[in-house]
Amino acid sequence: MNLTFSLIKPSAMNHCEEILMAIKTGGFSILAMKSQNLTLSQVKKFYKEHAERSFFEPMCERLTLGPVLLMALYEQNGKDTPLQFRALLxxxxxxxxxxxxxxxxxxxxxxxxxxxxSDSDISAIRELSFFFSGMETGLILSNSHELELLY
Ligand SMILES: Nc1ncnc2c1ncn2[C@@H]1O[C@H](COP(=O)(O)OP(=O)(O)OP(=O)(O)O)[C@@H](O)[C@H]1O
Known part of the structure; x- marks a missing residue:
């Protein structure tokens, strides 16, 4: 898949511009982005796979300490974009x-x-649809569970 989801955490929001520049220089395009204050309940749902881990509560709370930047990223002619992006991370x-x-x-x-x-194609689809509507990204989840460009 040539899409992934990324989130700049509150502690790094003061470096947003440099991070966005590095993402673009790294070969990723920003399909959609928005800044938002997340609620604790949103974060707990987002990170639910970590619910049993000892550091779950403080990890979730840290994402509510200030605004985050949510991003839908796209890689032209890309493949395994979630993994490629994690290499940049x-x-x-x-x-x-x-x-x-x-x-x-x-x-x-x-x-x-x-x-x-996101750590896989499946996670990227879940995380993109968790935070973005199809209207915002121009993407829809087709019947075959692939993301397709709407326009
Ligand atoms: N042993 C640990 N102690 C405290 N916090 C941890 C620990 N391991 C991971 N974390 C925190 O939990 C988050 C999720 O951990 P995970 O193992 O999914 O790593 P990741 O996929 O690289 O991180 P992320 O989900 O933030 O991209 C990490 O970003 C980190 O802040």
């Missing part, structure tokens, strides 16, 4: 992230790692 812990990656550049530590990216 770098390791979950900024300390382990390769030089030049977004988490190395803008993350502080595991708790404040700047930016999220």
């Amino acid at each position: 770098g390791a979950t812990n900024p300390k382990d992230a390769a030089p030049g990656t977004l988490r190395k550049r803008f993350g502080i530590d595991l708790d404040f790692n700047a930016i999220h990216g």
Whole structure:
């Protein structure tokens, strides 16, 4: 799939412009984006796969500390875009992230790692539809569960 979902976390919103520039330079186009304050209940639904993890509550609370930037990203002629984008993000812990990656550049530590990216095509479809309507992205989920461009 040549689409993915990304979210700039509140702790990195002061670096939005540099992050957007790096995303574009990295070969990704921004199909849609919006800034929003998330509620705790939204975040808990979004991260529900981590509900059993010991750090679930504080991790969710950190995403409500200020506005986030939600993005639908697109890669022209791309394939495996969620994984390609995660390469640009770098390791979950900024300390382990390769030089030049977004988490190395803008993350502080595991708790404040700047930016999220979907980890698979399935997650990207779920996360894109969690935050964006088809009207906002120009995408619809077709009968074959593939995302198709509306216009
Ligand atoms: N051992 C841990 N202790 C505290 N927080 C953690 C730990 N592991 C992960 N996290 C936090 O939980 C988030 C989700 O963890 P996950 O394992 O899904 O990593 P990720 O997919 O790289 O991160 P994200 O979902 O934010 O893109 C991480 O971004 C990080 O902030």
